[in-house]
Amino acid sequence: MGDEGRVREIRTDTYSYVFGTYGEPVATVRPGEIVDIYTEDAFESRVQDVDDLPSQVLTMPFLNPQTGPIVVEGARKGDTLAVEILEIEPTRDFVVSAHIPNFGGLTGTSATALLTPSLPEQVYKYPLRDGHVELPRGIRLPYRPFVGTIATAPELEAIGALTPGPFGGNMDVPDTCPGNIVRLPVNVDGAWFFTGDAHASQGDGELCGVACEMTARVRVRFGVESGATIAWPRIESPTEIMTVGSARPMEDAARIAWVELIRWMQADYGFEELEAYQLLTHAGRMRVGNMVDPQYSLVAKIDKSLLGS
Amino acid sequence: MGDEGRVREIRTDTYSYVFGTYGEPVATVRPGEIVDIYTEDAFESRVQDVDDLPSQVLTMPFLNPQTGPIVVEGARKGDTLAVEILEIEPTRDFVVSAHIPNFGGLTGTSATALLTPSLPEQVYKYPLRDGHVELPRGIRLPYRPFVGTIATAPELEAIGALTPGPFGGNMDVPDTCPGNIVRLPVNVDGAWFFTGDAHASQGDGELCGVACEMTARVRVRFGVESGATIAWPRIESPTEIMTVGSARPMEDAARIAWVELIRWMQADYGFEELEAYQLLTHAGRMRVGNMVDPQYSLVAKIDKSLLGS
């Protein structure tokens, strides 16, 4: 990374609130190219202080602004886009979080519609310094950044930026982090890539629907892989292979992720279907990414060291 | 309806496979206007015989072709579009149905992803005559037509034509039938209306994912209602008020429909919230519209005669 002067920066003033092909590309990149993508936070920086209530400063459906679309040269429908996440650095020294009325995992929502009163709205602002988010009570959360949202465009649809799906999207899984490669289906020529919603830290499930939200510089390297088509996002770390399923109810998200992981084990590691199923019952790992977005996202994982030799 | 010469016809050769505002309108109508909309079947007439297997003749994601967008003059964001369904007539003398691999209520699907083998693919073609669909064994299903799909456009999204949502869409609820008024939220100026997927008959749940599919002429009268914004589709028959919720799991679809019905009873019939909740526990009715689409659609109903005086 020493040669930062040669890394192209991608910035925009006009964010995208959907994943689709109906807007204007903000940049075009080549396979192999490393770029620094500057991303807004999920609130488009409208929540700067504890008095900036989301219910007042945000306007539906203009939520979770994405930097994109970014066209990737040479990516053809049916290919796989491989996005290597190299760095995620905050571009400010604080994060914000919030309890938003009728949003989150332990309240009625627009999907789980109830008559019960909503919880109090509340905004939190935490310093981000020395590699930690500093909460009250002396609680320090290690800085473990990732992009909550990373997507290609669906072929025909334009899907709201709060939603995850087969195309990636607002998965809110902490595994889309530096050091990992995120593979996404290419549904249209050029892939039409989006990212945003960087989190400095997040618990499993993103329980109240909001993490440690920050603006960021996200350094990635783009790659295009031809020949094999994937159905759902795949993530590779130095030690694990992982797949992400997004659906409701949560067991369907889990099932999608497991089946996609079995398909990967069959295609690249020589497993029979039942054999992979059997190994996962003993050694599969699963992360609850989000249980708050329009679809829940779960990650199925297996350690590469268990994939045999 | 004697004066059919004065009813404008809306036909198209270029169908829409999403609900959104990114395509070209096929027509513009005025409030109060009656039009005959010609609709394709869900297979775009590519399944004409039992040898036309959907897995071979259909191309994802170009499914469930919609006639639209139709712009409604004077409809403003925040208004309600009231579509009075006057007639639905078949434009051919048969219907088709099918069991499609990994699609339907009693099989693994792309959402409920499993390792089990799929059921056999099979196509059915039934005569439609004398007010009946004629099945084998001498079974005659009364002709009870409705449009499976009826929608306005979301504000920013373009949603695939197989999906129902707050904007209506592919709800597959038999209550969107002649004699009823379907109210939909207007999310953008002009409403951008779509319809298609007429069914000659359908059971609750549309169990295998395919009903008695037909091409049709759909006569509707458009109205625009200002002043009150609705959150989810509302349907009114001569005897009932109804709301449609679309979500997964199915209980969330039910909850949405009930809450919207309570909001309607509060707004237009003078009920307190708890009072409406109490009446519905005793006298509410619920229909399972579909349990096969990307979101399930359930209809909550209450008889007008029980809404007091």
Next chain:
Amino acid sequence: MGDEGRVREIRTDTYSYVFGTYGEPVATVRPGEIVDIYTEDAFESRVQDVDDLPSQVLTMPFLNPQTGPIVVEGARKGDTLAVEILEIEPTRDFVVSAHIPNFGGLTGTSATALLTPSLPEQVYKYPLRDGHVELPRGIRLPYRPFVGTIATAPELEAIGALTPGPFGGNMDVPDTCPGNIVRLPVNVDGAWFFTGDAHASQGDGELCGVACEMTARVRVRFGVESGATIAWPRIESPTEIMTVGSARPMEDAARIAWVELIRWMQADYGFEELEAYQLLTHAGRMRVGNMVDPQYSLVAKIDKSLLGS
């Protein structure tokens, strides 16, 4: 029914709060015998007035008292118990209903655990006369009685009386009403039958979790059918065959009911599996019985007139 002097009465002072074989039978009946079973209401008559708050007068887990176990002579494990419901008459002139904190379809519950405040607790008492339940606003609900709870014992388990399952139980489906035959699996010799929780009227879903609760005299005729084992409750009316599935999420309850209905159509009406599936997609009906109990209960139905000849 003219010879009422010869109908045996079954009453008890010691109710059962579980379905199982660990208590003492309150009666033994013979196949073909008609009996009048006296049942308590779901609150064991502790809610007599609007000041009798359930949260104060009820004691968990002593809820939904059942009259039973009633041993049916000659019923063997693997048989089917056929209970013909002949009459349900109230034994008092009012019903009660209630909104109970953290219970019901539109609130957080012990299963859908949330942080949101509960809705207000409120009790309702309605006159029952002249074939109607009389609500405020001049709303009159027709008297359409059924037993909310009707069960055989599981083989080993003792299941709380609020819960429905393969053994029947607290299904809260209005189809267990006079004129219909309810068939239940016999899991142990003697069947060990229970019933209670009569409702004077109920909407689909029993939305707030409480219907028009009453004490009742329930006249039934018991029958034992050997030779075929059923997996889930089956109900037969003069015009329909029906099955009840109980599970969460709601789509699983629906799937169970549909599959059991297909099994019935195969066994007794000569259908092939796919043929039955195909007919149900066009003509199946579905009722949401309850969406409030520990398992949701849905009823799948098909009109006998559509089962061919």
Next chain:
Amino acid sequence: MGDEGRVREIRTDTYSYVFGTYGEPVATVRPGEIVDIYTEDAFESRVQDVDDLPSQVLTMPFLNPQTGPIVVEGARKGDTLAVEILEIEPTRDFVVSAHIPNFGGLTGTSATALLTPSLPEQVYKYPLRDGHVELPRGIRLPYRPFVGTIATAPELEAIGALTPGPFGGNMDVPDTCPGNIVRLPVNVDGAWFFTGDAHASQGDGELCGVACEMTARVRVRFGVESGATIAWPRIESPTEIMTVGSARPMEDAARIAWVELIRWMQADYGFEELEAYQLLTHAGRMRVGNMVDPQYSLVAKIDKSLLGS
């Protein structure tokens, strides 16, 4: 552990297939007492080789045999039973696993009833030696034992030994392992404790429904804690506090676990409710224990080091 001669052994020949109070206790223990409990495997040792197909050698509902009930002296209804797991040692040198028809996470099941064919039945037998389970391909799984099933009795119910719930039961969460304290609600005097179903290793979700099943010696120390009543199982490791929720759909299991964890943080660590909710959105961890049993079990966790000072 050097003084093993003084540890009492609890063995039985008559296992319990339900959690309840209707059977005969196999032992009575005192608070503070350390005992060695010998447990059967989930198949009651009937699957010893790859030809022993579960569908042939098992008899419903006599599944998952439990050692118990064990009465704990001095435990009163409303107390909490604290079970410190000290050791789990295999009592044979192999484990078994299996794919069982219509059972598991990626197939239709009795609850998710479908028409699709079942997957092939297959039994696996793996050596257990040198601290590893040895799978084909040279895959070695570290020996990480835990008891899949650990329960107190419900007050009135007798619940099948395959089912988890508020009382613990067949949770299949790897956190009920040596080094941890499992706290369970005491619902009846004496607590009536059960355990069994030891696993040598298990992946998250226990994907196919069967882990590395083994017979075992389980050394525990019993404790009784008065004064505070817990609603769901709580687990404490040297570094984390954890709660287990069991329900369907999976999001309800998650909600239960999170709410119980918040209650714990409020009661013992001085958090306000919203404050705990906020911390968990940033730092909570969640494990998918099982996604195959009658209720799914999820574990919510927070690191003790983040609970402030």
